[in-house]
Amino acid sequence: MNIVKRAKAPTPKFFKVLRNIGLALAAVGGTILAAPVALPIVISSIGGYLAVAGGVLSAVSQITTISEEANAIQ
Known part of the structure; x- marks a missing residue:
């Protein structure tokens, strides 16, 4: 599964x-x-770290998907 398909696939509630x-x-x-x-x-350093951490957290959470097997069970 490529990145575009992963980004468009359903995301679990926890990761949303x-x-x-x-x-x-x-x-x-x-x-x-x-x-x-x-x-x-x-304070400026903290702001930079918050921006980077938030961006990484959002990106990783967005590409986390429900597996095909889990979709078949539900």
């Missing part, structure tokens, strides 16, 4: 929740990084 959490983390991290005021370096 994780994907949404990842999107929220990425949004918070992006907001911190794009703040119009000068923030301390520690």
Whole structure:
């Protein structure tokens, strides 16, 4: 199964929740990084880590699919 098919395949409920959490983390991290005021370096670093972690979490959760055998059982 290639990436496009995996992305379009049904995603389990647990991973949908994780994907949404990842999107929220990425949004918070992006907001911190794009703040119009000068923030301390520690806060900017945390924002960068949040953005990366949220992006990875969302991507991995999106390509997790229900297996063919599980679909046949349900």
